[in-house]
Amino acid sequence: MSSATLDIPPTTLVGIGVMGRALLGGLLRAGADASRLSAVTRDAASAEQVEAEFGVAATPFADAAEVLAASHQVVMCLKPHKMEAALGEMQAHLAADACLISIAAGVRLQELEGWCGPRALLRVMPNTPSRVGAGMIVVSPGEHAASDEIEACLELFRPLGRTLVLDEEHMDAVTGLSASGPAFVYVVIEALTDGGVMTGLPRATALELATQAVLGAARMVLETGQHPAELKDAVTTPAGCTISALLRLEDGGLRSVLSRGVQEAAQAAGQVQSKWNSPNRGR
Numbered sequence: 001m002s003s004a005t006l007d008i009p010p011t012t013l014v015g016i017g018v019m020g021r022a023l024l025g026g027l028l029r030a031g032a033d034a035s036r037l038s039a040v041t042r043d044a045a046s047a048e049q050v051e052a053e054f055g056v057a058a059t060p061f062a063d064a065a066e067v068l069a070a071s072h073q074v075v076m077c078l079k080p081h082k083m084e085a086a087l088g089e090m091q092a093h094l095a096a097d098a099c100l101i102s103i104a105a106g107v108r109l110q111e112l113e114g115w116c117g118p119r120a121l122l123r124v125m126p127n128t129p130s131r132v133g134a135g136m137i138v139v140s141p142g143e144h145a146a147s148d149e150i151e152a153c154l155e156l157f158r159p160l161g162r163t164l165v166l167d168e169e170h171m172d173a174v175t176g177l178s179a180s181g182p183a184f185v186y187v188v189i190e191a192l193t194d195g196g197v198m199t200g201l202p203r204a205t206a207l208e209l210a211t212q213a214v215l216g217a218a219r220m221v222l223e224t225g226q227h228p229a230e231l232k233d234a235v236t237t238p239a240g241c242t243i244s245a246l247l248r249l250e251d252g253g254l255r256s257v258l259s260r261g262v263q264e265a266a267q268a269a270g271q272v273q274s275k276w277n278s279p280n281r282g283r
Contacts, residue, residue, distance in 0.1 A: 005031030008156055009072035014040040014086065016050050016058070019103055020077035022131040022160060024054050029133070030159035038071070040064045061086070065093040073099050073152065080104045087115040094119075099149045101156075105175050106269050109142045109168055120145045122153045125171055126160060127179045135161030136178045140168040176266025184261055189214055 006027065013020050016039050028034060039058040041047045047058035059067050068074060068090055078086055083104050094100070099120040102112055112121050121142035129135045137157040141150050154163045166174065189210050196206025220231055236243045249255075 006033075006155070006159065008032055008036055009152060010036050010038075010070055011073040011075065011156065012038045012040060012064075012067055012071040013075045013077055014061075014064075014090070015077035015079075015082075016041050016046065017077060018128065019126055019130070020075075021053075022126070022128070022135075023075065023077070023157070024050075024056065026130065026133060026159040027156070028054060028056075032159075038067050040067065061089075064090075068093040068098075069095055071095065071098055073101060073156065075156070076100065076102045076104060078104060080107050083107050083112075084115050087112070091116045099145065099153065101153055105179065106172075106271070109140065113142065118144055120149045122150065123168060123171060124153065124157065125174050125179055126157065128182055130157075130160035133159065133161060137161060137163045138171070138174045138178060139163065139165050140171055141165070172266045172270040173262075175269035176262045176264070179269075180265035181262070184258060185214060 034056045037056045039050045044060045047060050050058040101122045103124045109121050109123050123140040126137045127135050192210035193206045197203050
């Protein structure tokens, strides 16, 4: 691991799945002191695995009271349907001034406060490219989160990619676009690759070309600040191959289908809790 350059308070991650691993790995690559990080896992076997993989202290959930009490930040990396039960068991062990951070899709700040009481709460929506340091992480602070606690949360996630603070009312849309969006782009890459294979390229070559085209186009938008339509027009010469292909894509409704996909994902994100919660729970 690199020498410590990232200053974070004692932080515990509860649940070490895909995003938990992405966060741990990103923090350690950025130079976080492993002794200020800890993990809470479902059982002793998974705790041993996490310790071996990351070199941070890991504790089974049943034995985590002391670890939780010593943490200034607790990051909940659990599935939405596991949050209520976990927080119910953890509530008595959390330090009064600990900041609770949830990455559970669809779980509202109001619900979190109902489960763990008034405290500094932050709802965070990362995406899977965080695993390679190219993520988009959106943070929505609760009413009891102070500015320094918000900044500490942003500092925690910056090693994973770009960060942004938004009001919670936007989080379903963020989930539909930013969290689900990589899956849409993977389909685009796969389709472009198939097109390359259809025109005679070896599949590995076609995949490399398609992937780099997507990566390069994304960087052009971010780094030039130009509108995507402007960049598209720069590639589209009169009577050329690009405009011919673009018209075919428009015939197929590509633009509308992708936009509707984001809309559908956002609506589904808003219904996550209703899938798990009984209608008579009053939330």
